[in-house]
Amino acid sequence: MRSLRTSFLVGFWLFLMSGVVLAEDPVQMLDQVTSQVISELKANRAELKRNPSKLYGLVNHLIIPHVDFAEMGRWVVGRTVWQQSDAALQESFIQEFKTLVVRTYASSLLGYSDQQIEFLPMRKSAGERVQVSSLIKESGKSPLHLDYRLLREGDGWRVYDIIIEGVSIVQGYRAQFANDARRGGLTAVIEKIRQHNQSRGGSNR
Amino acid sequence: MIKMRTVEITVGLFLIAGILSLLMLSLQVSGLSHFLREEPGYKIKADFANIGGLKIRGRVTLAGVVIGRVSHIELEPQSFNATVTLTINPKVTYLPLDTRASIQTAGLLGDNYISLTPGFDQHAFLKEGDVIPAENTDSAIVLENLVSQFLAGQASKEPPSSGAAAPPSPVKREKGN
Numbered sequence: 561m562r563s564l565r566t567s568f569l570v571g572f573w574l575f576l577m578s579g580v581v582l583a584e585d586p587v588q589m590l591d592q593v594t595s596q597v598i599s600e601l602k603a604n605r606a607e608l609k610r611n612p613s614k615l616y617g618l619v620n621h622l623i624i625p626h627v628d629f630a631e632m633g634r635w636v637v638g639r640t641v642w643q644q645s646d647a648a649l650q651e652s653f654i655q656e657f658k659t660l661v662v663r664t665y666a667s668s669l670l671g672y673s674d675q676q677i678e679f680l681p682m683r684k685s686a687g688e689r690v691q692v693s694s695l696i697k698e699s700g701k702s703p704l705h706l707d708y709r710l711l712r713e714g715d716g717w718r719v720y721d722i723i724i725e726g727v728s729i730v731q732g733y734r735a736q737f738a739n740d741a742r743r744g745g746l747t748a749v750i751e752k753i754r755q756h757n758q759s760r761g762g763s764n765r
Numbered sequence: 766m767i768k769m770r771t772v773e774i775t776v777g778l779f780l781i782a783g784i785l786s787l788l789m790l791s792l793q794v795s796g797l798s799h800f801l802r803e804e805p806g807y808k809i810k811a812d813f814a815n816i817g818g819l820k821i822r823g824r825v826t827l828a829g830v831v832i833g834r835v836s837h838i839e840l841e842p843q844s845f846n847a848t849v850t851l852t853i854n855p856k857v858t859y860l861p862l863d864t865r866a867s868i869q870t871a872g873l874l875g876d877n878y879i880s881l882t883p884g885f886d887q888h889a890f891l892k893e894g895d896v897i898p899a900e901n902t903d904s905a906i907v908l909e910n911l912v913s914q915f916l917a918g919q920a921s922k923e924p925p926s927s928g929a930a931a932p933p934s935p936v937k938r939e940k941g942n
Contacts, residue, residue: 563918564911635865639883683844689900701917705910709900725914726815726906731867 564704567696568724569668571677571706573597573619586692586710586717591679593626601672609670619666624658628711631720633657636733637741637749645746653746656753663760673698688712691723797822806833806852811866811897816847817877817905819868824878825851832857835879846899851879853891861886862895867903877905 571594601608608615633654634642642650676697682690690710695703705725710717721730740748816838825833837850853860863884868877884901891897 564914566918567914634885635882639861639885642885687898687900689898691900702913704914723903725910726904727911728903731903 563701564724566668566671567675567698567704568706568722569665570672570675571694571696571704572722573665573669586690586708587679587682589717590692590694590708594677594679598672598677601669605670605672612667615666615669616662619662619669626718628713628718628720629654629658629661631711631718632730635720635730636737637746638734641741641745641749649746649750653750653753656750656757659757660753663757678703690717795822804834804852804854806855807893808836809851809853809891809893809895809897811849811851811879811902812841812844812846812899813849813866813868813902813904814846814899815868815904815907816849817868817870817907819849819877819879819905823876825853825881826878827857827860827881827883829880832881844899849879858890858892860891862889862891863901864891864897865901865903866897868905870905 608618630650634650636657637653645653678695678697680693680695682692688711690712692708692710694706694708696706697703705723707723708719709721709723711720721728723729737749737752740752744751819835819838821835821838823835824831825835833851833853835849836852839848839850840846841848851866860881861884863886865882865884867880867882869880870877
């Protein structure tokens with residue numbers, strides 16, 4: 561599953577690693593962002609590989625404007641647990657969750673090897689939420705379907721879920737934390753994520 | 766003589782009773798009895814990109830409890846999505862408007878069913894005629910696609926391909942997700 565994950569994660573992070581001004585059209589935004597990131601990656605790959613904290617720093621700096629971790633996080637833990645927790649706990653969870661996702665996927669960016677990302681045109685959506693489909697093409701393999709779900713926020717859009725070949729990462733994380741959430745609420749989930757983050761090593765946040 | 770006949774009649778009756786109960790059992794298991802009885806409930810729709818093996822009379826569950834059935838499946842010509850009509854138990858009136866519907870499989874290779882996850886809306890709830898849009902649904906997972914991607918990944922690792930970057934180090938890639 562390694563290459564599958566690489567391909568999708570490359571796509572995910574290529575999109576996220578950008579400092580582009582949010583455009584009105586989500587497809588255009590994703591496309592712009594992706595091309596920018598690919599060129600950045602090609603330029604600095606060696607240095608980013610050598611220095612992982614630099615990679616995390618870059619990722620942290622560029623991700624936050626484009627991903628709604630709050631929305632992602634609350635769907636991961638579910639309504640009951642989320643609404644039972646106070647704002648401080650919720651915030652603490654979002655921070656830990658953010659770190660988890662960044663740590664889990666940042667290094668996959670280094671695995672980029674000239675894949676082509678193609679965004680499929682999207683029907684105009686008047687609603688709050690939209691789904692953008694893309695294909696990650698690599699020579700010699702059938703294209704990987706990668707969908708982004710975005711939420712309209714002000715003038716722009718932010719990603720709250722990524723779906724690879726039909727598998728949503730929100731669903732994946734939800735399954736992972738379901739037991740802890742049920743047993744000990746948000747506190748237990750935070751604790752589990754914290755342990756995970758610490759065992760992964762590295763002092764970067 | 767008469768005793769023989771009594772016995773035979775009794776056996777015959779038992780046989781008929783057995784066949785009848787088998788019939789009732791099969792009706793119950795297939796859900797046909799529910800369907801024929803036309804259970805009351807309010808109808809909501811949900812759009813999916815792929816319904817997999819979901820069929821009419823499939824279960825609709827919330828927290829694992831059956832709260833409704835799939836009553837109709839049709840195609841939506843504009844978006845090429847499938848629109849599934851769910852008939853929900855009228856006692857369940859508290860499903861938030863942003864509830865998420867996912868198609869899941871019972872066990873590893875079982876039937877597909879729809880599992881609802883409540884959303885966060887405090888004020889608006891799903892009622893007759895509402896639609897759960899495609900952005901709030903998770904389609905069925907097509908195992909073949911995942912397997913083919915996996916195999917392609919394995920195959921591409923066999924001979925070291927010239928010009929391609931080395932696969933990322935295994936250190937950070939364990940079972941995180």
